[in-house]
Amino acid sequence: MEQTYSTWHLNPTGEAVMEDIHTPYWRHFINVILERNLSDCTVLDFGCSRGGFLRLLNGMLPFCKGVGIDIASDSIDEAGKSVGDQPLSYHVTGDPSRFGSMFDIAFSYEVIYLLQDLSEHARQMKEALRENGVYYAVTGCHTESPLWNRRKEVIANSSSTRVPSYSPDDYIDAFAANGFDVTLRRFGFNDFAPPPTNRKFHPGILDALTYSADEKILFRFSKN
Structure with missing residues (x-):
């Protein structure tokens, strides 16, 4: 769980605009997925918060339709305000299977x-994906992250739900047991980003760099 806030940057025309703190990481995420043409695809963002990821994805790899879901109604309300003429919709739910295999x-x-x-979650995602559909999931929150116990405590203090302790194998096994082919890689973030502001989560600068480059795992779950 990383702190969410906005920061100012200059766009290519030199205009100062506000950007979500996650944007550099989302951009890297989009750049490393295998699929490079989404023009005929219907896309799901699970846990979409305020909708920034889908808006960025549609700008980089335009898709046919995008759906964001989240259990936080306030975030979904904010996401809906930024749809404009983009092919996006946002819904308050934590169950992707409610849309059928779309x-x-x-x-x-x-x-x-x-x-x-x-x-x-794996079962619901399998129901939500079409044949040969793919689910990409990123997390650095797992038991093989050296500072996980410390980070778990930080997350728990700001969360209203129990924070589980999953190993990488737990993620792999849950999806494999539900009929997915599982592959994975280091997230491998290597671009510029603002320094961390939450020093409880990232005690030092190198902790933040290591977390995003080496400890975060990018899972690719492919529906059989």
Whole structure:
């Protein structure tokens, strides 16, 4: 769980605009997925918060339709205000299967570690994906992260739900047991980003760099 806030940057025309703190990481996420043409795809963002990921994705790899879901109604309300003429819709739910098998590709970014039942999430995601659909999920919150116990305490202090302690194998096993082919890689973030402001989560600068480069795992769950 990383702190969410906005920061100012200059766009290519030199205009100062406000950007979500996650944007550099989302951009990297989009750049490393295997699928490079989403023009005919229906896309899901699980745990979409205020909708920034789908807006960025549509700008980089335009898609046919995008759906964001989150259990936080305030965040969904904010996401809806920024839709404009983009092919996006946002819904208050934590169950992607309620839409039927309509998604070609799904994403989540630092969300699945909070789920209380990984197997149920895998089952729901399998129902939500079309044949040969793919789900990409990123998280650095797992027991092989050296500072996980410290970070778990920080997260728990700001969360209203129990924070599980999952190992990388727990994520792998839950999806494999539900019929997914599982592959994974280091997230490998290597671009510029603002220094961390939450020093409880990232005690030092190198902790933040190591977390995003080496400790975060990018899972690719492919529906058989």
